[in-house]
Amino acid sequence: MTVPLSDLLATARVVSLPMATRFRGIDTREAVLFEGERGWTEFSPFVEYDDSEASTWLAAAIDFGWNDLPPRRRPHIRVNATMPAVPAGDVEGILARFPGCRTVKIKVAEPGQLLADDTARVARVRELIGPDGRIRVDANGGWTVDEAERAIHAFAKYDLEYVEQPCATIDELAEVRTRVKYMGIPIAADESVRKADDPLEVARAGAADILVIKAQPLGGVAKALSIVAEAGLPVVVSSALDTSVGLSMGAHLAASIPQLDFDCGLGTAALLGADVTEEPLLPRDGKIDVRRVAVSGGLLDRYAADEDRTAWWLARVARTHRLLQVTA
Incomplete structure (x- = not known):
């Protein structure tokens, strides 16, 4: 399924979450969240990944936010x-x-x-x-x-x-x-x-x-x-x-x-x-x-990434979305 970039950006929220313990060499974890037709979804490829690799992560976010899920075999x-x-x-x-x-x-x-x-x-x-x-x-x-x-x-x-x-x-x-x-x-x-x-x-x-x-x-x-x-x-x-x-x-x-x-x-x-x-x-x-997660608007605000990081992530969303369009 292809979702217009405008639909992704309309609900996109970029967060920067502190780590309780340093892991993979990072102290904060950044992610973009979108609210899709099926619920909230996530795009969070690590920052060092190139756009080609990251585009697969965007496809996953779209799949989880807009497509039906397979039947659950266990709760x-x-x-x-x-x-x-x-x-x-x-x-x-x-x-x-x-x-x-x-x-x-x-x-x-x-x-x-x-x-x-x-x-x-x-x-x-x-x-x-x-x-x-x-x-x-x-x-x-x-x-x-x-x-x-x-x-x-x-x-x-x-x-x-x-x-x-x-x-x-x-x-x-x-x-x-x-x-x-x-x-x-x-x-x-x-x-x-x-x-x-x-x-x-x-x-x-x-x-x-x-x-x-x-x-x-x-x-x-x-x-x-x-x-x-x-x-x-x-x-x-x-x-x-x-x-x-x-x-x-x-x-x-x-x-x-x-x-x-x-x-x-x-x-x-x-x-x-x-x-x-x-x-x-x-x-x-x-x-x-096994459940969908209800996102808190207050926590999205509290842990919102700064202006520069938000711009960086939204530009990344746009670039990877273009790659998905090319390969669709």
Whole structure:
């Protein structure tokens, strides 16, 4: 569906939300919200992404705001806690923001940190969640193949559920998967899905056991669902540090997938210091609800981006909208 640019701009609100904890190198999260015919929707590609990549995120925003959603198969989604690359001493405080979560995704391979820092963080999480908790680590493609193999060996005694995007390329993922297969630790692909020209290439190459699926980067709920169906691999639905509006998009995607074996990365509103709704999609008993979010006008005003940032984002909306028109 094509929505005129004037319709998008008529309700566009640009917000700048403080982070409760520094994450992905940022202290504030910016986003554009639109009120569509079906409800509020979100456009929030990270600022470093070019217009071509960001245009897919705009397609997702239009899809969620103006199109019908697929039927829900479940009313709640189990979510994981997300642990930034913090010192081990900060782990307990962050886990407290994710009540009831039985799974923790731990960021590793942070630039400027050592494997010893990652290992201490993983060990502290295991200590706090006990032997029955689930641990997954996410390197965001930050290791070489040799570094990945070394790190996976270092973490193995902490009983990993899987390792997400240990290396940047599909060939590297395949090599790591071959090297650690005897250990029984699955490899998950994220960037090799959402940033790829062909999001199914990693599955066809046999380079991953699990796919991490995100609604915004893949163009919306319907397109993400088609990728899940065609890939034929288990999936984890995750977010990109969205507001609760974007998390609602992800929750509806997760709710529509026939088989969902893993806890999803949709609890990240807990990492925000503020949100755009009085009823944010925060984890409760390890789950979030599958629902549309009612946006608060007062919070939109309170966390409105300044004039320069608003102009920057609205210009970005216009450019990416033109790209969508060209490819329609």
